[in-house]
Amino acid sequence: xxxxxxxxxxxxxxxxxxxxxxxxxxxxxxxxxxxxxxxxxxxxxxxxxxxxxxxxxxxxxxxxxxxxxxxxxxxxxxxxxxxxxxxxxxxxxxxxxxxxxxxxxxxxxxxxxxxxxxxxxxxxxxxxxxxxxxxxxxxxxxxxxxxxxxxxxxxxxxxxxxxxxxxxxxxxxxxxxxxxxxxxxxxxxxxxxxxxxxxxxxxxxxxxxxxxxxxxxxxxxxxxxxxxxxxxxxxxxxxxxxxxxxxxxxxxxxxxxxxxxxxxxxxxxxxxxxxxxxxxxxxxxxxxxxxxxxxxxxxxxxxxxxxxxxxxxxxxxxxxxxxxxxxxxxxxxxxxxxxxxxxxxxxxxxxxxxxxxxxxxxxxxxxxxxxxxxxxxxxxxxxxxxxxxxxxxxxxxxxxxxxxxxxxxxxxxxxxxxxxxxxxxxxxxxxxxxxxxxxxxxxxxxxxxxxxxxxxxxxxxxxxxxxxxxxxxxxxxxxxxxxxxxxxxx
Ligand code: TXE
Numbered sequence: 001x002x003x004x005x006x007x008x009x010x011x012x013x014x015x016x017x018x019x020x021x022x023x024x025x026x027x028x029x030x031x032x033x034x035x036x037x038x039x040x041x042x043x044x045x046x047x048x049x050x051x052x053x054x055x056x057x058x059x060x061x062x063x064x065x066x067x068x069x070x071x072x073x074x075x076x077x078x079x080x081x082x083x084x085x086x087x088x089x090x091x092x093x094x095x096x097x098x099x100x101x102x103x104x105x106x107x108x109x110x111x112x113x114x115x116x117x118x119x120x121x122x123x124x125x126x127x128x129x130x131x132x133x134x135x136x137x138x139x140x141x142x143x144x145x146x147x148x149x150x151x152x153x154x155x156x157x158x159x160x161x162x163x164x165x166x167x168x169x170x171x172x173x174x175x176x177x178x179x180x181x182x183x184x185x186x187x188x189x190x191x192x193x194x195x196x197x198x199x200x201x202x203x204x205x206x207x208x209x210x211x212x213x214x215x216x217x218x219x220x221x222x223x224x225x226x227x228x229x230x231x232x233x234x235x236x237x238x239x240x241x242x243x244x245x246x247x248x249x250x251x252x253x254x255x256x257x258x259x260x261x262x263x264x265x266x267x268x269x270x271x272x273x274x275x276x277x278x279x280x281x282x283x284x285x286x287x288x289x290x291x292x293x294x295x296x297x298x299x300x301x302x303x304x305x306x307x308x309x310x311x312x313x314x315x316x317x318x319x320x321x322x323x324x325x326x327x328x329x330x331x332x333x334x335x336x337x338x339x340x341x342x343x344x345x346x347x348x349x350x351x352x353x354x355x356x357x358x359x360x361x362x363x364x365x366x367x368x369x370x371x372x373x374x375x376x377x378x379x380x381x382x383x384x385x386x387x388x389x390x391x392x393x394x395x396x397x398x399x400x401x402x403x404x405x406x407x408x409x410x411x412x413x414x415x416x417x418x419x420x421x422x423x424x425x426x427x428x429x430x431x432x433x434x435x436x437x438x439x440x441x442x443x444x445x446x447x448x449x450x451x452x453x454x455x456x457x458x459x460x461x462x463x464x465x466x467x468x469x470x471x472x473x474x475x476x477x478x479x480x481x482x483x484x485x486x487x488x489x490x
Contacts, residue, residue, distance in 0.1 A: 002033040004182070006042060006206055007189040008174075009049030010199030016041035021207065023183055026094040026326040026333070027316050027362045033092070035182045038207040043174070043215040046203040050145040050172035051221045053200030059172055060144075068119035071168055073195045075112030078160075079105045081191040085156060089184040090317045093152055094326040094363070097317060099280065100156065107445065108160045111461075114445040115168035118466060122168075133480035140470045142170035143223040143247075147216045149209075149237070151229045152178035152328050153283040153385075155185055158228045161449075161460040163202070166226065169469035174222065175204045176213050178229075180329040182206040209233055217241055224469065227251070228285070230383075231408075231454055249458025249468045251450060253285045253383050254411030257404040258440070259426065260301060261397070261417035262294035268438060269416035270304045273389075276414065276440035278309055278367045281327055281387040285455075286412040288389075288440055290380055292400050295393040302371060302391055306352045309367035314358035326363045327386065333363035336386035339379070340368055348373045354387055375403050383409070397426065405431045410452030414440045433459075 003020060005012035013036075020034035036042070054060045062070075078085065086101030124139040148162040155177055166173050177185040182204075189204050205212050213233075217225055217240045227237050228251045241248045258276065260269050276288040293301045315322040327333040337355065344350060349372030358364025368388045373379050379390050394400040404413055412434040417423040420437070427435040433450045436442065443449060448459035458468045 001031065002183075004033060004035050004186045004206070006036045006038055006046070006204055007186065008042070008046040008200070008203040008205070009052075010197070013042065013045065015039070015207070021179060023092055023181070024329060025091050026328055026330070027091075027318070027359075029330065029362045033183050035179070035186070035206045038205040038212040040215045043205050043212055043219060046174045046205045047145060047216070047219045047221040049200035050174050050203050051200075053198050054142075054144050054172040057200060058198050059170070059201055062170070064120040064122070067168060067170060068116040070195070070197065071112045071116035071119065071164060074164075074167075074192065074197075075109040075116065077191055077195045078112070078188070079109045085184055085187055085191065088187045089156055089181075092183040093155065093181040093328040094317055095154070095328075096279075096322060096325045100154075103157065107443075108157060111160050111164040111445045115164040115466060118463070119168050122466065127474070131476075133478060133482075135477040135479055137475050139473045139475060140169075140467070141473050142470060144171060145222050146171045146173050146469060147219075147222045147225045148173050148175045149213055149216070149225065149227045149229065150175065150177050150185070152181035153280075153285075155181045156188065159185055159188075161465070162226045162228075165460070165466040166469045167201070169466050171224075171469055172201050173203070174216060175202065176216050177204065177206060179206070179208050180331075213237075214240060217246075218243070220244065222246070225249070226458070226468070229253075234456065249460075250456040251285060251458075251460060252411075252454060252456040253385065254409040254432075254451065254455045255290050255381065255383050255407045256286055256288045256409070256412040256414070256432070257290045257292050258288040258414040259400050259404055259416065260291065260293040260297060261400075261415070261419070261422065262296055263418045264294075264297070264416035265418060265438075266297070266301065266304060270301065270308050272414065272416065272438070272440045274305065274308045274367075277389055278312060278324060278387050281324060281365065282389075283328055283385055284441075286434065286441065287385075288412070288414050289384065290407075291389055291391040292394050292403050293391055294400075295395055298391070298393040302351055302369075305391065306369060309369060310352055312367055314364055314366045316359060316362070324358075324366065324387070326358070327365055328363075330363055332385070333365065336365055336384060336388065339384050339386070340388060343370055343373065343379045346377065348377075348379065348390075351391070375406060381407050397422075401426060401429045405429075408454040411450075411455035412436065
């Protein structure tokens, strides 16, 4: 078994508790590594190191171009080690190699190059002022130390979307990956040994949300928190951060609708919808799991959907023929099976049952599709975060929009129609941070991602993504200083 340490101040440390947590390989259902069970003392050390790097060390004074050079080095090192990092992520959370390794040499590392380029182009402004003889400029400043709390579904992807803009903005960071999949993040710190980082710039503590995570959020040395995870975790972090009036950015998942209008290209829609949920077993925040289909198309759509989804080869991620890998961890696997069981018990019609599919060992569930569920039932309202879709018919576009907007979430939505004008009109009415028309699942570094409603607030990617890691400072300079006596003697 591989035993990891946690990373702070440029060094590896054993947890003060002397305890480690097992990390499982979900393809086999067995532990393969141990990660430190960090607590307050370890978090204190990590935050202290980040603080020192920013306030006393080189980072707080680093020039913009220097930050850019460092980000480019990080991108180069990740790209050069993509194979190794991808292999660890596959082993630790079951992600298929084709879903991780190529991204580490393309759009995920591009994130570092994109923000590297932005470092020395991020301009403040000179503000028009009504006040006479005053120069008033606005500067963008880093927070200092930011906490980056990440989820298990795409540990490196979720981290990179935070790390690149946080560093570009000039912050030092403490990362807390999920207790279910911390290995690739720790391994990243190992490979970044080649990037010549200042000590304390990036620190990683591992362990549970309620211990390491809470200690990090409530640490007075942390000035801002960026979080990706579920609503309960997000709510608890926001409450904790509010006690110190600490800003939080959060990305909390969704129950994203896919609206198939009567004039949709059916093959395009079915392929797009299947690709938008099942290859990653629904373990993506933007998975489109609520399929709203025009009634005249309903029967044909369901048949095609089942036909395409049932062709998927479910198996070990190490097998190049595999198209769908395991669920990332045991607790989540059991939760998905429980969710499916409850829908069946409540009378939901199973068009495709993914239970019992795939290898006997490990946590496999194939594509699962329900109909006969009304829109106010739990399956249509709550995120399963698994390979489970529900198909619901609609009779009018107004009804489709009302249903699409009828959950607490607002992360993403898909619209499938040959009538682009109609689709655009509908997109305007959808309450979501991202709307796809005749495509799904696209994301680039340039395009801000984030939620409306309970899917979160703040944005990742794009210029917005960098602004979230900065605060403004308005500086006033008197060009003709004169200050009348405020209390002239009579
Ligand atoms: O996430 P958690 P979980 C959704 C999905 C899933 C549900 C729960 O529906 O079924 O969330 O997943 C840390 N203070 N998404 O339980 O608990 C935790 O240790 C500080 C959507 O795995 O939200 C981990 O590092 N930290 C999603 C991280 O938060 C806390 C991706 C996420 O854990 C904390 C994953 C606390 N009080 C799940 N509570 C997406 N948006 O893509 C938890 N953590």
